[in-house]
Amino acid sequence: AGENAATDIAGKDGGTLTIDFATYNPLSLVIKEKGWLEATLASKGVTVTWVQSAGSNKANQALLAGAIDVGSTAGSAALLARSNGSPIKTISIYSQPEWAALVAAKGSAITSVADLKGKSVAATKGTDPYFFLVQALEAAGLSTDDVTVQNLQHADGRAALENGSVDAWAGLDPIMATAEQEGATLFYRNLDFNTYGFLNATESFLKDKPELAQSVVDVYEKARIWAAENPEETAQILATAAGLKPEVASTVILKRSNLNVSGIPGEKQRAVLAKIGPTFVELGDVKTQAEVDTALSSLLDDSLAVKANPASIKES
Amino acid sequence: MAVHSGAAASTATNASPKAGSAIFARSWTRLGLGLILPVLILLAWQLSTAAWVFSPVQLPSPRAVLDAGTELIGRNELFNHVAISTQRVLIGFLIGAVLGLSLGALVGLSKAADVLLGPTIGALRAVPSLAWVPLLILWMKIGEDSKVTLIVIGAFFPVFTTVSLALRHVDKNLVEAARAFGLKGLKLLTTVQLPAVVPAIFSGLRLALAQAWLFLVAAELIASSMGLGFLLTDSQNNGRTDRLLLAIVLLAILGKATDALLGLAEKWAVRRWS
Amino acid sequence: MAVHSGAAASTATNASPKAGSAIFARSWTRLGLGLILPVLILLAWQLSTAAWVFSPVQLPSPRAVLDAGTELIGRNELFNHVAISTQRVLIGFLIGAVLGLSLGALVGLSKAADVLLGPTIGALRAVPSLAWVPLLILWMKIGEDSKVTLIVIGAFFPVFTTVSLALRHVDKNLVEAARAFGLKGLKLLTTVQLPAVVPAIFSGLRLALAQAWLFLVAAELIASSMGLGFLLTDSQNNGRTDRLLLAIVLLAILGKATDALLGLAEKWAVRRWS
Amino acid sequence: MPALLSPSVATASALPDPQGTAAMAVSFQNLGRSFGTGHGAHTVLREVSFDVQAGEIVALLGPSGCGKSTLLRAVAGLDTPSTGAVTINGTAVSGIDSRCAVAFQEPRLLPWKSIAGNVAIGVPAGANAARTREVVERLVGLVGLSEFAGHRPREVSGGMAQRASLARALARNPGVLLLDEPFGALDALTRITMQDLLLDVHQAEPTTVLLVTHDVDEALQLADHIILLGPDGTGAPGATIVRTVEVPGPRPRDRASTALAGLRSSLLASLGVNGH
Amino acid sequence: MPALLSPSVATASALPDPQGTAAMAVSFQNLGRSFGTGHGAHTVLREVSFDVQAGEIVALLGPSGCGKSTLLRAVAGLDTPSTGAVTINGTAVSGIDSRCAVAFQEPRLLPWKSIAGNVAIGVPAGANAARTREVVERLVGLVGLSEFAGHRPREVSGGMAQRASLARALARNPGVLLLDEPFGALDALTRITMQDLLLDVHQAEPTTVLLVTHDVDEALQLADHIILLGPDGTGAPGATIVRTVEVPGPRPRDRASTALAGLRSSLLASLGVNGH
Numbered sequence A: 001a002g003e004n005a006a007t008d009i010a011g012k013d014g015g016t017l018t019i020d021f022a023t024y025n026p027l028s029l030v031i032k033e034k035g036w037l038e039a040t041l042a043s044k045g046v047t048v049t050w051v052q053s054a055g056s057n058k059a060n061q062a063l064l065a066g067a068i069d070v071g072s073t074a075g076s077a078a079l080l081a082r083s084n085g086s087p088i089k090t091i092s093i094y095s096q097p098e099w100a101a102l103v104a105a106k107g108s109a110i111t112s113v114a115d116l117k118g119k120s121v122a123a124t125k126g127t128d129p130y131f132f133l134v135q136a137l138e139a140a141g142l143s144t145d146d147v148t149v150q151n152l153q154h155a156d157g158r159a160a161l162e163n164g165s166v167d168a169w170a171g172l173d174p175i176m177a178t179a180e181q182e183g184a185t186l187f188y189r190n191l192d193f194n195t196y197g198f199l200n201a202t203e204s205f206l207k208d209k210p211e212l213a214q215s216v217v218d219v220y221e222k223a224r225i226w227a228a229e230n231p232e233e234t235a236q237i238l239a240t241a242a243g244l245k246p247e248v249a250s251t252v253i254l255k256r257s258n259l260n261v262s263g264i265p266g267e268k269q270r271a272v273l274a275k276i277g278p279t280f281v282e283l284g285d286v287k288t289q290a291e292v293d294t295a296l297s298s299l300l301d302d303s304l305a306v307k308a309n310p311a312s313i314k315e316s
Numbered sequence B, C: 001m002a003v004h005s006g007a008a009a010s011t012a013t014n015a016s017p018k019a020g021s022a023i024f025a026r027s028w029t030r031l032g033l034g035l036i037l038p039v040l041i042l043l044a045w046q047l048s049t050a051a052w053v054f055s056p057v058q059l060p061s062p063r064a065v066l067d068a069g070t071e072l073i074g075r076n077e078l079f080n081h082v083a084i085s086t087q088r089v090l091i092g093f094l095i096g097a098v099l100g101l102s103l104g105a106l107v108g109l110s111k112a113a114d115v116l117l118g119p120t121i122g123a124l125r126a127v128p129s130l131a132w133v134p135l136l137i138l139w140m141k142i143g144e145d146s147k148v149t150l151i152v153i154g155a156f157f158p159v160f161t162t163v164s165l166a167l168r169h170v171d172k173n174l175v176e177a178a179r180a181f182g183l184k185g186l187k188l189l190t191t192v193q194l195p196a197v198v199p200a201i202f203s204g205l206r207l208a209l210a211q212a213w214l215f216l217v218a219a220e221l222i223a224s225s226m227g228l229g230f231l232l233t234d235s236q237n238n239g240r241t242d243r244l245l246l247a248i249v250l251l252a253i254l255g256k257a258t259d260a261l262l263g264l265a266e267k268w269a270v271r272r273w274s
Numbered sequence D, E: 001m002p003a004l005l006s007p008s009v010a011t012a013s014a015l016p017d018p019q020g021t022a023a024m025a026v027s028f029q030n031l032g033r034s035f036g037t038g039h040g041a042h043t044v045l046r047e048v049s050f051d052v053q054a055g056e057i058v059a060l061l062g063p064s065g066c067g068k069s070t071l072l073r074a075v076a077g078l079d080t081p082s083t084g085a086v087t088i089n090g091t092a093v094s095g096i097d098s099r100c101a102v103a104f105q106e107p108r109l110l111p112w113k114s115i116a117g118n119v120a121i122g123v124p125a126g127a128n129a130a131r132t133r134e135v136v137e138r139l140v141g142l143v144g145l146s147e148f149a150g151h152r153p154r155e156v157s158g159g160m161a162q163r164a165s166l167a168r169a170l171a172r173n174p175g176v177l178l179l180d181e182p183f184g185a186l187d188a189l190t191r192i193t194m195q196d197l198l199l200d201v202h203q204a205e206p207t208t209v210l211l212v213t214h215d216v217d218e219a220l221q222l223a224d225h226i227i228l229l230g231p232d233g234t235g236a237p238g239a240t241i242v243r244t245v246e247v248p249g250p251r252p253r254d255r256a257s258t259a260l261a262g263l264r265s266s267l268l269a270s271l272g273v274n275g276h
């Protein structure tokens, strides 16, 4: 026996919905925990399969292969994937998180972005913290050439920060929240430099099963409302799912996530993405700016989110 | 020269000629001695955390790791992680070993198969586990199949390589003798060639088992939410160093335990075929 | 019985008794035949993309992969990726092989060393490459050292396992004969035991080299911005499937090429010691 | 001492039953064999031609290294001659020939099989399990190893291993039996017992036997013809047939007969040993 | 035929130079050896006691599987007796004994070394390269393998390998020389040449020699004493000494002497062979 066995509720064959959950998407955890999707879709004979995404890149991989219908990523990751040809569209926004910031070790002399000149900074290329770093440097009149970027996975970046291998770290929650608890300082924060949490669906799914897609958007709407009303319980769900200490989970949910953001993908998101788009080309991750532009103009699809109806969702 | 008059009854009796190394033979002693080094490592670990050489997030104390384990047991999760991973590794290992043995025998004995398949297999051998992940997702989607397949790939190569190389060096005199008595093909393989490479087969199997555990981590990057490999990656992503170390220690223990079972099988096989 | 009258001069001459398999011996023919399968794979790949079985982002065509390569060459990056990775793998492989050979010999020949070290080494063997990353960063910082160390770890185990297991099965008659003539210790090892396990050493070395390439990917997760492992991970994260496949193909080619070199050394060694 | 044979073991009643292949004629046609190429080449056998009638026992004598084993290997198809050919019953040997059974100069037993298991390898494929067991049991008994049937080769003495190898070849009941010094490692009594066994087997089932030996007496006791290999004195490289001898009288022969004593001296003289 | 020995090869002028260890006395004290335990146990040797004086040549005769090789192995320290002990020059043998050199029943040459390289293993450690080369070259020549010095063991015949193994043992120039059927695979002429070589070596450097053989004539030619092993007729399991014979006359002995002929018959009778 393996895992990922589909929870076939009704037994009738109304098709399947394969959707991801991720610790960086608290709403997905709430929906899975509450069983709303299953309850709602059971009557239609739809089988729901939950698949965990370990990160935006994994979610994108699964979307590209058609292994999942709906997956959650950071906004930057969604743009990058679409720029490189992945047939995805963003159908909802699940949070405006402040998951990235610049972190210095306990007792470090670094207190501002300007102090970073000539220093080494750990970051994971192609992820939100890296784009955060690029924007922060730009805002302080510096560029990536003024610092040494050490490309490390998020967890390894913190380890490198703590043993002095690097001077600063472009951190990501929840590791960053843990580090903060241990005494590290977030010396530069900026909510606007974070891209949003994007809920993406494959084009074929949107085309073939528009009603199912609508249900997904509806359930996210319901979860958003519920989470805003029950922040403590949401933190608890996150803590359990991600194995986080309750304090850390609370920090992430209460202090650094705006779950009460509008679910309709729109101008705000487009503005942030427009800023980081050129970085893709600079890094060589996307071939031309034209591809980025095309992707940005076609990525966001608000048609479902505008008619989101949380009331259509059944409690289990 | 003089023959001793009247050979007396035996006096000096040394019944066990190899008494010197007998101390290492008793299995409990063996186990105890084998634990010395792990215990020393544990001690060094405990001391280095107690002396704050490393901070608790860098390197949590053994105690903290144990607590993380108890917590997961309390949540009824640890057993599932262990069970699903063990299942994946064992199934993958079995399939991979059988494939490795068959193809290894083919390539080791048939010049034609070697020339045709050798280069391709040699090239595939260097494809990293992580690189297989996107390809497997593409071809097999994200179910249990793709995870087990990745482990099969990992287990295949050590068996294939050791068996195919060893078969080329089987004592030519014995093979010739057997062929002179009309043995050929499968019969020759099972009567002479495979028994002659039993030690090599087992070193291949032990490496394959180890590699199966290594590939497990990559396999559990394929959309899983259970298993020790998942626990490892997930804890790393979430900064839970204590759970990370727990996963490492469990993988090491399970790796060693399954290896020890294979070691028993090896002992039996070597006694049987040498 | 009758002896033929007057033995005539030789007539029927078959100078090369094994003419049948000679076709596989000529190295160009060998190479050509070895390329059949890769070419078929390439063809299947080309056809499956041309027939839109997979979309170009899912599986880019061989052409697109080639283009990605040309682009990277144009940016003057590809050569660096290849060079630094090859350097890391070779250094790590060399150190790991030497360590594996030494410790393998120790554990294979000394019962005491086996009992004391065996279990610990067996346990460490199952620790996945990815799990070493945080530990190495903790102990060795993020320089070149930690990357090479990880590759050393990868290369160590196959050599260690095959050599230590093979040494236990060296022909007892030969060892006894040599010991009867006063050979012992290092002299016995180099005169009898190592030559007797040359085939096993080479299967260990070939697996070690393959594993060195596998561990490269994990090693290049440690603060690198160059190398094929980096290219692989980076492309995977960015969804650049063309570059991802380029990295895989390059790793396979390099893996096979270095393996072929080792194969040449093996041929020489086997001729020398068998 | 269970390993010792009582001289009564090899009685005709215990012989293999006569179900084997019919004896076959062997013919050597201008056989030659060289090893190595170019500078390092050396010729071992040269222009060896003779015919062995079906059912004959032929002994091969010759100095160490002259190519006796090489000759046997050519008959079995284990070695390809450089020139000339060997034919069995008129068809040329090419590749391993299933019409032959070989007892090699060294025992070549599979270390992981018991003595009985090794002898069983000699039983022709196609025999059912019961029959195989029966043949093996009888032959292991005939060579005096019943008590050691379950032992592994490394647990028996050199002479015992050699007898096991002989039993394996006999189990085949072949058209041509090739024996390369089959009694070399045996003491005087066991040797005589084994020689008698061979003769009994041959009488019950007159197969063709090619026997390499260093013991002139043995050749005189067992063979219909003796072939002496060696350099022919012309200075040409390699050994060839320097003498052939037809041994008079039916078997078993009187070991003390004067006719044989004369032949013995003459053969030893041909081998270079004088005055003993 | 380069492999063939001309009888003149083993002249005294070409002998190893006398630099070896002095000959040593060997004493067997109530030696016994059983294999296996419990039910499967069987006794091979029982209550073997005798003394060999330094410089003596002692031949061991006995039926196949009676424990001759086992006895030699006990002297070399390769096997540990179940009861009793072997002493060399008064000190007990325990573990491999560097005072001995062995020529095993099988050649046991290292397949990856040339004939010369294998013989070199016999040269005692500590000899410098030039001296090693000199010793090896001389001994390889003495056993008639000069032309094959560079060949690998698998490229030489059975008898040639046996001679290489003999040369390796001789190269050691040991206190006790243990030879397990060293001439078993040799033709009559080569055998005599090698026997003469052994005697020449022994004369130049009178080491103690324990020689296992199946050839009664050989024992009579070479040995000061002959020891016959076998079951003693009491029904007790295992072989022991059933007879010891002092061979009269100085070496080389006349192979046709009547005294030896009488001894020969008597020894053969003891071995169970009558009337030949």
Ligand SMILES: Nc1ncnc2c1ncn2[C@@H]1O[C@H](COP(=O)(O)OP(=O)(O)OP(=O)(O)O)[C@@H](O)[C@H]1O
Pocket: D003, D148, D154, D155, D156, D157, D158, D159, D160, D185, D187, E035, E036, E044, E062, E063, E064, E065, E066, E067, E068, E069, E070, E071, E105
């Ligand atoms: N390792 C072993 N295990 C069990 N039995 C053994 C072992 N080694 C030897 N034997 C037994 O010891 C006996 C004597 O063997 P040994 O080799 O000494 O005989 P031998 O007198 O040299 O015979 P041969 O003349 O045939 O060489 C045999 O019966 C053999 O089965």
Ligand SMILES: Nc1ncnc2c1ncn2[C@@H]1O[C@H](COP(=O)(O)OP(=O)(O)OP(=O)(O)O)[C@@H](O)[C@H]1O
Pocket: D035, D036, D044, D062, D063, D064, D065, D066, D067, D068, D069, D070, D071, D105, E003, E148, E154, E155, E156, E157, E158, E159, E160, E185, E187
């Ligand atoms: N593979 C080989 N390569 C080179 N030379 C070889 C090879 N096999 C055999 N020879 C040579 O062939 C010659 C004859 O060998 P063969 O084994 O036939 O001799 P033999 O007559 O059986 O001798 P013996 O009585 O010593 O067994 C030897 O000189 C040997 O060196």
Ligand SMILES: [Mg+2]
Pocket: D068, D069, D070, D105, D180, E157, E158, E159
């Ligand atoms: Mg021969």
Ligand SMILES: [Mg+2]
Pocket: D157, D158, D159, E068, E069, E070, E105, E180
């Ligand atoms: Mg013996």
